[in-house]
Amino acid sequence: xxxxxxxxxxxxxxxxxxxxxxxxxxxxxxxxxxxxxxxxxxxxxxxxxxxxxxxxxxxxxxxxxxxxxxxxxxxxxxxxxxxxxxxxxxxxxxxxxxxxxxxxxxxxxxxxxxxxxxxxxxxxxxxxxxxxxxxxxxxxxxxxxxxxxxxxxxxxxxxxxxxxxxxxxxxxxxxxxxxxxxxxxxxxxxxxxxxxxxxxx
Numbered sequence: 001x002x003x004x005x006x007x008x009x010x011x012x013x014x015x016x017x018x019x020x021x022x023x024x025x026x027x028x029x030x031x032x033x034x035x036x037x038x039x040x041x042x043x044x045x046x047x048x049x050x051x052x053x054x055x056x057x058x059x060x061x062x063x064x065x066x067x068x069x070x071x072x073x074x075x076x077x078x079x080x081x082x083x084x085x086x087x088x089x090x091x092x093x094x095x096x097x098x099x100x101x102x103x104x105x106x107x108x109x110x111x112x113x114x115x116x117x118x119x120x121x122x123x124x125x126x127x128x129x130x131x132x133x134x135x136x137x138x139x140x141x142x143x144x145x146x147x148x149x150x151x152x153x154x155x156x157x158x159x160x161x162x163x164x165x166x167x168x169x170x171x172x173x174x175x176x177x178x179x180x181x182x183x184x185x186x187x188x189x190x191x192x193x194x195x196x197x198x199x200x201x
Contacts, residue, residue, distance in 0.1 A: 008170040009131065012163055017134030018049040018088070021107050021141050028145050028153060029103070040099035048087045048095070056083050070176055074122050081122070085115045103148065106196040107141050114192035121184070129177045129185030135164045136189025144193065148201050 022045050026038050057080060060066045066076045088111050096105045114137060118128050139160045146153045164186070171177045177185075 002173075005170040005173045008166050009174070009176075012131060012135060012167045014130040014134035015050055015053055017137060018091070018108065018111060019046050021111075021138055022104060024138070024142060024156075025101070025104055025107070025145065028142075028149065028151060030149055030151070033101075037099050037101070041096065041101065041104060044095045045091055048091055049084075052087060053080070053084060056080070070174070072176065074125060074127060077127070078119070078122055081115060081119050085112065085119065088112045088115060102200045103145065106200050107137075107193070110141075110192040110196045111137060113195065114188045117188050117192070118185075126184070127177065127181050128188055129168075129171055129182045131167050131171055132164065132182050132185035133189040135160065135167055136186040137193050138189075139164065140190045140193035144197055144201055 019042070022042055026033055026042070057066065057069070060079055065079050068076075071077045071080060088108060092105065092108050092112060096108065114133055118130070118133065121128055139157065142153060142157050142160060145151070146157065168182050168186075171182060172179070
């Protein structure tokens with residue numbers, strides 16, 4: 001049971017939220033997307049949101065600023081979140097404008113807003129679940145894409161809702177968060193994506 005719960009935490013880690021949303025968009029969109037456009041977005045986004053954060057985490061761990069991948073304390077969370085915010089802003093300001101996709105642009109704007117809100121809450125000593133923030137962002141993004149393109153992706157949305165339940169259970173099992181922190185994270189993810197809808201839907 002413990003191994004299963006740990007696997008869930010890693011498979012649905014918030015580190016993979018940006019690249020998962022990017023892949024989901026190119027799988028769902030009926031728009032013609034040449035390979036150059038896809039690779040022009042996917043590759044730099046993968047490097048900026050997966051490779052660089054992993055390297056940064058290892059550096060922070062070696063110099064003693066963080067001690068666990070779970071980032072259990074508020075102090076440990078600040079550094080990775082600040083770095084994540086900068087990397088997301090780089091994508092919004094530098095990567096996507098070169099290969100412009102409006103849906104992806106506002107997906108990342110939503111992620112920037114949610115990450116910034118998470119950092120602000122830390123100053124009030126309030127932790128929020130980054131796992132649920134990422135899952136909530138993906139869920140609302142898929143719902144928005146389904147409405148936008150008038151495509152039935154009910155199975156994918158249902159799977160994601162099930163995954164949210166599994167991730168929430170996993171975080172509670174390891175006592176990484178309480179129910180309120182999970183709810184805050186989920187709401188931040190959902191609302192941040194919902195607020196961008198009027199600009200592209």
